[in-house]
Amino acid sequence: MSAGTAGLAGAVVPRRRSSLFAAGQERLYVMLLLPVAVMLVALIAWPIVLTVELSLYDVRLFDAVRNRTGAMSLDAFAKILSSPNFYSSLWHTAFYVVVSTALAFVWGLATAVLVNARFPARKAARLLIVTPWIIPSAIASLIWMFLFDGHVGLINYFLMKLGLVDAPITFLVNYNWAIWTVIIASAWKSYPFFTIMLLSGMQSISRTYYEAAVLDGASRWRRFLDITLPGLRNIIAVTAFLSALSAFREVETILIMTGGGPARATETLSLMIYNETFEAYRAGQGAALGVIAFLLSFLLMTFGFRRMMKDFF
């Protein structure tokens, strides 16, 4: 059955039958939404309620898994808001999210432009350039840990070879350098998302613009600035938003590479939640941090939300 005849059949249906059709369809939609509704309640809504409840009891993890006793209080929140570690984790989060997303964007745009050009074996080059995307982030983190190693790491070898440093730097345990190791590892993991999105965006810009610009004698650089970039504006906004959001929630890279250290130098909000709960066993405070993170990501979302909603519906 082709779409053409289907359209014709739809057009000649009398009004009453069409509304009957709609009623039958809506019943089906409700049924089809049941599985996802169950999942949303059990695996999203209920955990959030549980987190909020936990945050009102300043309990240890061992007590949290059993039934809690004692009165509700805002003690956990008070402890967090008076802790300097919380404010430094906010700063680390902002730095990590902004810098790693910016790096991923710049490198993603550069590689997208590269593989959009014509050259032999372009398809193979495209595949290889986006390969980091598919490497499990735990594995990528281990590889970068080894590359940044202070004794036999390849990066130290190159730096010494280039004469930039005299002795190997122990990047991962260096208070100032550690954050850069996790930023670079996570930018390496996330730039291919930009490459793929921006490349598909470039391919959907009409060629006639470029043809006209060539006739007008516009240079390649001018064409990039005046046609390509404006044409990509929406995709850049959405991709950067999604990428920043995933950096905000990122925990695996930092957990593996530095565990938040040295001396909490790489502890982002996401990591602090994890460490408070599963390293320090302060479940109540971990939950309170979770509530704060939830509110923050909610703010971030409303920030970029209008665009997302437009794409979704």
Place this chain on the structure above:
Amino acid sequence: MAAAAETVEKLRPHERALLGAGLVAGLGIAVLPIYWMLLTSLRESASVMQWPPRLLPDISGFSLWAYAEVITKSPLASWFTNSILIATIATVATIFISATAGYALSRTRTRAGLTMGYAILVSKMLPATLLVLPFYIMFFRVGLLNTIYAPILGNISFTVPFATWMMKSFFDGIPRELEEAAVMDGASPFRAFWEIILPLTLPGLAAVTLYSFILSWNDYVFAKTFLAGGEMTTLAVGATHFLTESEMAWNKVMATAAMASLPIMVIFFLLERYFVAGTTQGVH
């Protein structure tokens, strides 16, 4: 026309040099870490810890020692089985939930449906660490901790919102008139969905399958937190077991890492177009 425009404008020599240099840098950054993982996994411990490191492979130095060591002296088989079971079960559940939900969300015009879409969108953006603690408590209470169902459920909470979003946009591309006509011809609404519409979204289902499988396969946090370790964990977590206070066995780490990432890389190279379709579909 399009091809003509491109051939008219040949690259000038300096542009060609720039393109070449860019490609070398781009490919180098993408591939060098993976190359280093493979090379390290094929070296014996002494040559891994050698300074200065040797960048090129030397045929005589190749050794499968690390692989043999990992396969015979660690619970690799068990890690592999767990990884495969977790990723497969999570994927099957994700396909079922997201295909039904994606279709309903694509077609419904009721307020409840739109609210549901909004809820899914919001849950797609929750920080995973936010859910780890409540999951831990929930799974403890119902006795799921240290079973593969704990990471499976964790992964589902993450893949379903993604996949539903993707499926919805694939369904959006299929005209409504198709199922209207089928219903007019006497099919039930469900049969119209199941037998006519669903088969048309095969590329979408393929994309969702690949995505869910890879996201679940790549998970680290859920498996590390909910499983006890030792035999009872996954490949991604198992790889970290060779980094201890007493020994940093990088060749064993990289051998496990290679075994965790090579299957995924092969799948990716074979089915890349479905990934790209899935990724770009979700955002346009």
